[in-house]
Amino acid sequence: xxxxxxxxxxxxxxxxxxxxxxxxxxxxxxxxxxxxxxxxxxxxxxxxxxxxxxxxxxxxxxxxxxxxxxxxxxxxxxxxxxxxxxxxxxxxxxxxxxxxxxxxxxxxxxxxxxxxxxxxxxxxxxxxxxxxxxxxxxxxxxxxxxxxxxxxxxxxxxxxxxxxxxxxxxxxxxxxxxxxxxxxxxxxxxxxxxxxxxxxxxxxxxxxxxxxxxxxxxxxxxxxxxxxxxxxxxxxxxxxxxxxxxxxxxxxxxxxxxxxxxxxxxxxx
Amino acid sequence: xxxxxxxxxxxxxxxxxxxxxxxxxxxxxxxxxxxxxxxxxxxxxxxxxxxxxxxxxxxxxxxxxxxxxxxxxxxxxxxxxxxxxxxxxxxxxxxxxxxxxxxxxxxxxxxxxxxxxxxxxxxxxxxxxxxxxxxxxxxxxxxxxxxxxxxxxxxxxxxxxxxxxxxxxxxxxxxxxxxxxxxxxxxxxxxxxxxxxxxxxxxxxxxxxxxxxxxxxxxxxxxxxxxxxxxxxxxxxxxxxxxxxxxxxxxxxxxxxxxxxxxxxxxxx
Numbered sequence: 001x002x003x004x005x006x007x008x009x010x011x012x013x014x015x016x017x018x019x020x021x022x023x024x025x026x027x028x029x030x031x032x033x034x035x036x037x038x039x040x041x042x043x044x045x046x047x048x049x050x051x052x053x054x055x056x057x058x059x060x061x062x063x064x065x066x067x068x069x070x071x072x073x074x075x076x077x078x079x080x081x082x083x084x085x086x087x088x089x090x091x092x093x094x095x096x097x098x099x100x101x102x103x104x105x106x107x108x109x110x111x112x113x114x115x116x117x118x119x120x121x122x123x124x125x126x127x128x129x130x131x132x133x134x135x136x137x138x139x140x141x142x143x144x145x146x147x148x149x150x151x152x153x154x155x156x157x158x159x160x161x162x163x164x165x166x167x168x169x170x171x172x173x174x175x176x177x178x179x180x181x182x183x184x185x186x187x188x189x190x191x192x193x194x195x196x197x198x199x200x201x202x203x204x205x206x207x208x209x210x211x212x213x214x215x216x217x218x219x220x221x222x223x224x225x226x227x228x229x230x231x232x233x234x235x236x237x238x239x240x241x242x243x244x245x246x247x248x249x250x251x252x253x254x255x256x257x258x259x260x261x262x263x264x265x266x267x268x269x
Numbered sequence: 270x271x272x273x274x275x276x277x278x279x280x281x282x283x284x285x286x287x288x289x290x291x292x293x294x295x296x297x298x299x300x301x302x303x304x305x306x307x308x309x310x311x312x313x314x315x316x317x318x319x320x321x322x323x324x325x326x327x328x329x330x331x332x333x334x335x336x337x338x339x340x341x342x343x344x345x346x347x348x349x350x351x352x353x354x355x356x357x358x359x360x361x362x363x364x365x366x367x368x369x370x371x372x373x374x375x376x377x378x379x380x381x382x383x384x385x386x387x388x389x390x391x392x393x394x395x396x397x398x399x400x401x402x403x404x405x406x407x408x409x410x411x412x413x414x415x416x417x418x419x420x421x422x423x424x425x426x427x428x429x430x431x432x433x434x435x436x437x438x439x440x441x442x443x444x445x446x447x448x449x450x451x452x453x454x455x456x457x458x459x460x461x462x463x464x465x466x467x468x469x470x471x472x473x474x475x476x477x478x479x480x481x482x483x484x485x486x487x488x489x490x491x492x493x494x495x496x497x498x499x500x501x502x503x504x505x506x507x508x509x510x511x512x513x514x515x516x517x518x519x520x521x522x523x524x525x526x527x528x529x530x531x532x533x534x535x536x537x538x
Binding site for chain 2: 082083099100103104105107108109110111135136145146150154157160161162164166167169170171173
């Protein structure tokens, strides 16, 4: 694109506060942008900033024609209403795909969202590239967050899987997961999914990234998924590790969404 | 409302062509409006009308402050793109709840749509009024249409059911339905759900309205649901008949959505 039309895609990130995990996610995204030639910029706002400060940062990125994607790093501090902030982000620059208009178009048949949320898109991409058949297979999604569980279940349905959604109210979730050919878990509970939760040969995608104390590690903690890997790896036909499984795919899809957005703006194909 | 502020809610319906079923649905809606004191009006357009004619009717109802709800009777003739027509309907008057923004807000946690689609809303209302517990129960939704299956599955999840969505690609759907405490079917296939598809004591809501030939009936056909009623009634703890089950609830919810819309406009509580 740079050679063809002298333009590069641009990604803007709004970060509020100094959560350690958010800072690390944002740093990874910036580094990935630099690697592939996407211009990136960050608005770092203080933890106690007002809603108007966030909206101000949003509208200045919105007005900037060199910015093709804007993302608000979640979670926001308690005093800011995520829904109200995300509503202000125009669907055309919503590279995270979290705007309700994009989510509605993802859910509805015969429609196409402008952007598909990055983590779910990365999960499906991994399945497709690994040659896992989705159509007609049973899939269980554990968790129903707006960021992962919900869009993953919608996307699996788009690919014609038979989807069951398991959550905190579900009694005996293992009876549902152990029928599934594909299990995607984003519950935020370490070691939730044990070996006996899985059907032999199932494909397991672990989206959990849970910090657990570990005095032996450099920062005093390490990241673990929702799946008891040692048990699951003996039952599953394929499984993603944590860290290093879904995370890099999420970033790749963010870059891909940003590129798509720039292509759309410049009508570049 | 009429006595309090001298205003009545107004509902406008756009009908294209002369499908017998659509005409009958619209007639029922108009009669229901008249019964409860909602002003109703119909724009009847010819089968071969252009997209601009439909959009013209939409925008004139949109500009009319006495109209609080607009619905486009579906299905539209093949040459009109339903999605593009519905996109033009403002979410504030979308009493059918089919706009992607309303659907996205129905799907996402922590958000509220302005309107919930009438048939799914009617199904849940029946469950609640019949004292059927939804939270933590297993629900199977058969069919994934934008009008019924999708919003029903989203709404059941809002009420904390564990939902599985069954569709044409599902292998052995009866293995899923026979685990469900609540079965909602909107597949459009007569007698699809047999007695052995159901768990004893399940609650069954039949949204199917399929015309089947019947020389003995007045019009040469009668309406039948997706459920083999004679078999299912012996297994289920509760079941809705077709006709006369979900249909009247759909109309009641349309009136309720229209009233809610007028209340919102006039800030009347």
